[in-house]
Structure formats: C-alpha cells, structure tokens
Amino acid sequence: MPRLADEGLYVASESTFYRVLREHGQSQHRGKARASTKRPRVEHVASAPNQVWSWDITYLKGLVRGAFIYLYLVVDVYSRRVMGWQVHQEESTDKAAALIRSCWAEAGRPEGLTLHSDNGGPMKGATMPSGVSDDS
Incomplete structure (x- = not known):
C-alpha cells in the first residue's frame, strides 16, 4: 500500500x-x-489555591540546531499562578523533584496538595515531599 500512496493512489484511509x-x-x-x-480518567477540581498544582517540562529550541533546553514549570490550577520555573540543559528527575520541593516549601508546605502531571519519565521518577500526593 505505501507504494500505491507514493504513486498518489489511495485505496482507503488508515482508519x-x-x-x-x-x-x-x-x-x-x-x-x-x-x-x-x-x-479511568482522573479529574481534579480545585476550589481554592494550593489544592491542585500542574507541572510539566517543555522542550525549547536551543541555539544549536537539534539541541534543546528544558523549561520546568509548576502552575496552581485554581489561581493559574506560576508557582515556580527553571530552565535546564537536560531533562532530569532530580532537577524536577528539587523544583517541586522548593515550590512546596515557598508555598508554606500546603497539606493535601495534589500534584498533577502527564506520565513523562521525570514525572514518574521524581521523589515528592510528604504531604504532596503525586496523582499523575
């Protein structure tokens, strides 16, 4: 079938x-x-600040073609306040965990905080402080 597609002949869609x-x-x-x-899909609802935070690591183009820098970002879901951010040259579980710990400490160590993320490697491997539930 790929050969037919190369010739512009389509028999059917992939689906x-x-x-x-x-x-x-x-x-x-x-x-x-x-x-x-x-x-099951987990839904998070926040009725006040410091109940649910969301965090991720975003790839940003570097100065060299094919090279990236990484933006680590933590946002409060209720207030949409940026709780913390850092830029690093590599994606690292240790750097992610350190950012989360520092944001949590600066926010006064809120109890029962839910930390939401996708299932990326650093998100799965980051060690979270006690009192923060990692609900990926």
Missing part, C-alpha cells in the same frame, strides 16, 4: 484499514511490548 482488520479479528497486539491498558 478504514484498521476497522477492516478489527472486523476480521486481525488487529491483535503483536510484539514483546505489553498491550495498552485502559485506566
């Missing part, structure tokens, strides 16, 4: 191919990797 495979029981997971598992 149609997957649908037909599913209908014929041919879309089973293959390979050594585990099949993905469905998890």
Whole structure:
C-alpha cells in the first residue's frame, strides 16, 4: 500500500484499514511490548489555591540546531499562578523533584496538595515531599 500512496493512489484511509482488520479479528497486539491498558480518567477540581498544582517540562529550541533546553514549570490550577520555573540543559528527575520541593516549601508546605502531571519519565521518577500526593 505505501507504494500505491507514493504513486498518489489511495485505496482507503488508515482508519478504514484498521476497522477492516478489527472486523476480521486481525488487529491483535503483536510484539514483546505489553498491550495498552485502559485506566479511568482522573479529574481534579480545585476550589481554592494550593489544592491542585500542574507541572510539566517543555522542550525549547536551543541555539544549536537539534539541541534543546528544558523549561520546568509548576502552575496552581485554581489561581493559574506560576508557582515556580527553571530552565535546564537536560531533562532530569532530580532537577524536577528539587523544583517541586522548593515550590512546596515557598508555598508554606500546603497539606493535601495534589500534584498533577502527564506520565513523562521525570514525572514518574521524581521523589515528592510528604504531604504532596503525586496523582499523575
């Protein structure tokens, strides 16, 4: 099929191919990797500041082509206040954990704080202070 696509001939969309495979029981997971598992979506609601923080690491283009710098950012979900940020030359679990700990200390160590993030490597590996629940 890729050869036909290179020639500008399209038989069906990618989603149609997957649908037909599913209908014929041919879309089973293959390979050594585990099949993905469905998890319930967690919703966070904040009714005041320092109840839920969200954080992430964003890639920013560096001065050299193909090189990046990393913006670590922590935001309070309720007030949308930037609780802290740092820029580093590498993505690091230790740097992420240090930023979270310093933001938490500067905010007065709020008890019961929920820290939300995606499931990136540093988010999974960062050691959080006690009193902060890491609800990725």
